[in-house]
Amino acid sequence: MSLPSFKRLNALGSAAGSIAVLGGFVALWWLASQSGWVNRAFLPSPAATLVSLVQGLAGGDLLAYTRATLQRMLLGWVLASALGIALGALIGSSRAAREWIAPTLEFIRPLPASAVMPLAIALFGLSGGMVLAVVAFGSMWPVLLATLHGLAQVHVRLREVSQALQLGRLEFIAKIGLPNAMPDILSGMRLSMTVSLIVSVVGEMIASQAGLGQAILLAARSFQASELFAGIVLLGAIGFASNAALALAERRLLRWQRP
Structure with a gap:
């Protein structure tokens, strides 16, 4: 064979x-x-869940809630990816930035997004902007750490070549640093997508913003088990589809690594 x-x-x-x-x-x-x-009041059958899912997407509010969550998740993920790559490139390529910024980031990094949410509510109120800010904050760290790791793995010979060619810092980052760190960055972005979905749902529950988080919470409070499970199944499908799409994009972008 x-x-x-x-x-x-x-x-x-x-x-x-x-x-x-x-x-x-x-x-x-x-x-x-x-x-x-x-009890069926708490555990509906798969058939009842499927009926609620189809009806919610076809004629109910579930489709609108899904769009709101997807929009919030994707926008927060894009902001988190941009901030994570920019800060990672800055810290990874500058000793002064590492000495000045890294200790503060190490102090902030362990804070869970849920713990930061009350502060975000005080600053932005119960608004969509508050949820978006927390989503970007919570999902930025995997990209930032992956960028730092990728830049740290740049071979010493490549650094010597950049010095011989007299490349500036921005040229080194754009032509050598980020391309070398791309496998790590893409892996970090995949993890960041999952975090952004989780934080979006939690933020919608706490801030009463339209989305799947709010739909699931309302279904639980009204003991509508089939609607509750339909929302959970839909969240799982979104997570699976987004991870599969990013995995496919990662394979396409990293074809040059395969023999």
């Missing part, structure tokens, strides 16, 4: 295994809801 055929067979086996695990999870969910292990 040739190597490409073996790889395709291995990929098909992995896909079949993933589908089998998902099917087993859904079967266990159905069994738990039908057997009465859990």
